[in-house]
Amino acid sequence: xxxxxxxxxxxxxxxxxxxxxxxxxxxxxxxxxxxxxxxxxxxxxxxxxxxxxxxxxxxxxxxxxxxxxxxxxxxxxxxxxxxxxxxxxxxxxxxxxxxx
Amino acid sequence: xxxxxxxxxxxxxxxxxxxxxxxxxxxxxxxxxxxxxxxxxxxxxxxxxxxxxxxxxxxxxxxxxxxxxxxxxxxxxxxxxxxxxxxxxxxxxxxxxxxxxxxxxxxxxxxxxxxxxxxxxxxxxxxxxxxxxxxxxxxxxxxxxxxxxxxxxxxxxxxxxxxxxxxxxxxxxxxxxxxxxxxxxxxxxxxxxxxxxxxxxxxxxxxxxxxxxxxxxxxxxxxxxxxxxxxxxxxxxxxxxxxxxxxxxxxxxxxxxxxxxxxxxxxxxxxxxxxxxxxxxxxxxxxxxxxxxxxxxxxxxxxxxxxxxxxxxxxxxxxxxxxxxxxxxxxxxxxxxxxxxxxxxxxxxxxxxxxxxxxxxxxxxxxxxxxxxxxxxxxxxxxxxxxxxxxxxxxxxxxxxxxxxxxxxxxxxxxxxxxxxxxxxxxxxxxxxxxxxxxxxxxxxxxxxxxxxxxxxxxxxxxx
Numbered sequence: 001x002x003x004x005x006x007x008x009x010x011x012x013x014x015x016x017x018x019x020x021x022x023x024x025x026x027x028x029x030x031x032x033x034x035x036x037x038x039x040x041x042x043x044x045x046x047x048x049x050x051x052x053x054x055x056x057x058x059x060x061x062x063x064x065x066x067x068x069x070x071x072x073x074x075x076x077x078x079x080x081x082x083x084x085x086x087x088x089x090x091x092x093x094x095x096x097x098x099x100x
Numbered sequence: 101x102x103x104x105x106x107x108x109x110x111x112x113x114x115x116x117x118x119x120x121x122x123x124x125x126x127x128x129x130x131x132x133x134x135x136x137x138x139x140x141x142x143x144x145x146x147x148x149x150x151x152x153x154x155x156x157x158x159x160x161x162x163x164x165x166x167x168x169x170x171x172x173x174x175x176x177x178x179x180x181x182x183x184x185x186x187x188x189x190x191x192x193x194x195x196x197x198x199x200x201x202x203x204x205x206x207x208x209x210x211x212x213x214x215x216x217x218x219x220x221x222x223x224x225x226x227x228x229x230x231x232x233x234x235x236x237x238x239x240x241x242x243x244x245x246x247x248x249x250x251x252x253x254x255x256x257x258x259x260x261x262x263x264x265x266x267x268x269x270x271x272x273x274x275x276x277x278x279x280x281x282x283x284x285x286x287x288x289x290x291x292x293x294x295x296x297x298x299x300x301x302x303x304x305x306x307x308x309x310x311x312x313x314x315x316x317x318x319x320x321x322x323x324x325x326x327x328x329x330x331x332x333x334x335x336x337x338x339x340x341x342x343x344x345x346x347x348x349x350x351x352x353x354x355x356x357x358x359x360x361x362x363x364x365x366x367x368x369x370x371x372x373x374x375x376x377x378x379x380x381x382x383x384x385x386x387x388x389x390x391x392x393x394x395x396x397x398x399x400x401x402x403x404x405x406x407x408x409x410x411x412x413x414x415x416x417x418x419x420x421x422x423x424x425x426x427x428x429x430x431x432x433x434x435x436x437x438x439x440x441x442x443x444x445x446x447x448x449x450x451x452x453x454x455x456x457x458x459x460x461x462x463x464x465x466x467x468x469x470x471x472x473x474x475x476x477x478x479x480x481x482x483x484x485x486x487x488x489x490x491x492x493x494x495x496x497x498x499x500x501x502x503x504x505x506x507x508x509x510x511x512x513x514x515x516x517x518x519x520x521x522x523x524x525x526x527x528x529x530x531x532x533x534x535x536x537x538x539x540x541x542x543x544x545x546x547x548x549x550x551x552x553x554x555x556x557x558x559x560x561x562x563x564x
Contacts (some may be wrong), residue, residue: 013332020341023117024348031124033360033445033470036353037452040317041193042123042133043349046116047323048200049140049342050232053207053330055147058166060155061210068210073165075206080173082200082323083144087137088181089192094123094130096186096459 038093045086051079101150108146112338115139116345126465143338144170186460187417190453191246194316197323198239204232204326205293211333212289216281221333226274228329229289230296235322237300242315245304259306260370266299303369311368313446313453314357318365321350360445362507393544395553398520399560405482407438409474411511412458414448415488415523419550422461425487428558429463435561441467442474442484442511444492471511478515486513486521488550494535519543522550 007014031039054075061068115135122132148166152158177196184192208229215221244250273295277288307315328343330336358365393401402408410429416422429439441463447454455468469477478484486493496503497510513519519542537543546553 013335016340017328017344020344021348024345025352027117027121027124027345028349028352032126033356034443034452034455034468035124035126035129036356037189037448037456038129038133039120039123039452040320040350040353041189042120042136043324043346043353044193044197044200044320045133046120046136046140046342047320047327047346048196048203049112049116049143049339050200050204050207050323050327050330052143052147052336052339053327053334054203055144055166056151056334056336057207057210058162059147059151059158060153063157063159063161069162069165071206071210073169075203075210076166076169077173078199078206079203080170081177082196082203083137083140083177084174085177085181085192085196085199087133087140088178089184089189089196090123090133091130091137092181093186093189093456094133096456 038090041086041090041093045083045090048079048083048086051076051083054079101152105146105150108142108150109337112139112143112146113341115142116338116342120345120349139338186457187420188247189456190313190316190448191243194239194242194246194319197316197320198236198243200323201232201235201239201319201326204323204330205229205236205296207330208232209289209293212281213286216286219278222278222281224329224333226278226289226292228326228333229293230270230274231322231329232326233293233296234300234303235319235326237297238304238315238319238322241301241304242312242319246312246316259302263299263302263306266295266302270295270299307368314354314361314365314368317350317354317357321347321354324348324350357446360509361505362509390538391544393520393546395546395556395560398544398546399557399564401518401520402432402437402483402485402557403435403561403564405432405437407440407477407481408432408483408485409440409442409478409481409513409516411442411444411484411486411489411493411513412447412454413487413489413492414453415490416550417448417454417457417488419488419552421487421550421554422457422463424551424554424558426458426461426463428554428561429467431558431561439467440469440474440477442471442513443468444471444489444511446508447489447492471509475512478512481516483518483520484513484516486519487554488522490523490535493537495537496535499536513537514540514542517542520546522546522548522553524549 028039054072057075058069058072061072116139119132119136119139122128122135180192208225211225215225273292277284277292304315324343324346327339328347331340331343355365358368410425412425416425432439441458443454448457458468459465491505493511493513494505495514497505497508500506514537519537519540521538521543523545538545
C-alpha cells in the first residue's frame with residue numbers, strides 16, 4: 001500500500017505538522033481583541049519566511065538559466081517586501097501601545 | 101557547515117513561536133515582534149551563506165542578485181511601512197500579504213520544470229503555487245476595495261456556482277498537472293497560474309464592506325499555508341514552522357472575527373453581504389423623524405453630564421478626528437465628567453483597528469472598554485457620542501431577522517439617556533444598511549465632518 005509507505009516514510013513530518021498546528025492555536029488563543037490587528041500583521045510578517053524558499057531557488061538555479069534567475073530575483077524582492085514591510089508596520093502599531 | 105545552518109533554522113523556528121506568543125500580550129508585544137524579526141534575519145542569512153546542496157552553484161552574480169533583491173525589497177517595504185497613515189493600515193497589511201503569496205507562486209513556477217515526474221515534490225510545488233497565487237490576486241482585490249479604488253461589491257450572475265466551478269477546475273487541473281506532468285508541455289503550469297489568479301479575483305470580488313477584515317485574515321492564513329508547502333518541498337523547518345503557525349493562527353483569528361459578527365465563515369464567503377438590503381432601507385424611512393442638535397446645545401449637554409461614552413467608528417478615522425476626540429475627552433475630564441470609549445470588536449476595518457488609532461493619539465489604554473464590559477454601563481450613561489460608527493450600534497442586529505447583520509452583538513447605546521450621533525449625512529453605513537437608531541426619540545443627530553464638528557464642539561465647551 002503506497003499510502004502506508006508514505007506514512008512510514010514521513011512519520012516525523014506528520015507529527016511535526018500536527019504539533020505545529022496546535023502550537024499555532026495555543027499561541028493565539030485568549031489574545032484580547034485589542035491586539036488582533038498587530039497580531040495579524042505580525043503573523044503576516046512571519047509567513048514572509050517564504051523568502052527562504054526564494055533564496056533556495058536562486059542558489060539552486062543553473063547560472064545559465066536566465067529566466068529562472070529573473071523569477072528567483074523577483075521572488076526574493078517580493079518576499080523581502082513581505083518580511084520587512086510586515087515587521088516594520090507591526091512595530092509602528094505596537095509602538096503606540098507602548099507609549100502609555 | 102550543515103550543522104551551523106540547522107542551528108540557524110532552529111533559532112528561526114523557535115523565535116517565530118516565542119515572538120508570536122509574546123505578541124499576545126500588550127506589555128511584551130513589541131519585543132515579541134522584534135524577536136520574530138531577529139529570527140527571520142538569522143534564517144535568511146543562514147540560507148544565503150550556508151545552504152549548499154548538490155545542485156547549488158554559487159557565483160558573484162548570484163550574490164549580487166540576491167543582495168540586490170533584498171536591498172530593493174527592504175527599501176520599498178521600509179519606506180511604505182514608515183510612511184503609511186494609521187488609517188491605511190489594513191490595506192497595507194493586505195498588500196504585504198499579497199507579496200508573500202506572489203513569492204510562493206514564483207517559487208512554484210520555477211521549481212516545476214525540473215521536478216516533472218516526481219509526484220511527491222510536484223504536489224507540494226503545485227499546491228504552494230496555486231494557494232500562493234490565490235492569496236496574491238485575492239489580496240490585491242482586497243487592497244483595492246479597502247483603499248476605496250473599488251468600492252462596490254461586484255456580483256456576477258450565479259456567482260456562487262461560478263466560483264465553485266472555477267474552484268473545482270483549479271483543483272482538477274492541479275491534480276492532473278501533478279499526475280501527468282511528463283505528458284504535458286511545461287507551460288501548463290503557467291495556465292494553471294492564470295486560472296488561480298482568476299479564482300483569487302472571483303473569490304474576493306463579491307465580498308463587500310464589513311466582511312473585508314475576515315477576508316484579509318483568511319488570505320493571511322492562505323499565504324502561511326503556501327509557505328508551509330514550500331517547507332515540505334525543501335524539508336525546511338523555519339518555512340514549515342512559520343507557515344503552519346500562521347496558517348493555524350490566521351484561521352483562528354478569522355473565526356474569532358466571524359464570531360464577533362455572529363456569522364459563520366461560510367456565510368461570509370458565500371453569503372451576499374455588503375450590498376445591503378434595499379427593503380430594510382425603504383422601511384426605515386417611514387419609522388419616524390430625525391432630530392438634529394446644534395453645537396452650542398451639545399456643548400452644554402456634555403458639560404453638565406456625569407458620564408459620557410464615546411463610540412468611535414471608522415468614520416472617525418477617515419476624518420482624522422482621533423486627536424480632536426482625545427482633546428474633547430481631556431477637556432470633559434477636567435470638567436469632572438467621566439469619559440470612556442466603547443470599542444466594538446469589529447470597529448474599524450480590522451479587529452482592534454480602533455484601538456491602534458486611538459492609541460496613536462495618546463488615549464489611555466484603560467479608557468478603551470470592550471463591548472462586554474461597557475454594555476452594562478449604558479443605563480447609567482448620560483450621553484453616548486457615536487462618531488463615525490453605524491453598524492455596530494444598529495438595533496436591527498437584534499430586532500430584524502431579515503437584516504444582513506442580524507445576530508451580530510452590538511453596543512447597547514439605546515439604553516443611555518441621550519444618544520448623539522455624529523455623521524456627515526443620512527447615508528447608510530459601510531454595510532449599506534439603514535439604522536433605526538437614528539429615529540429613536542432619545543437620539544439627536546450632530547451633522548458634519550467629524551474633525552470639523554468636534555473641533556467646533558471643543559471650542560464651544562471651552563467657552564462655558
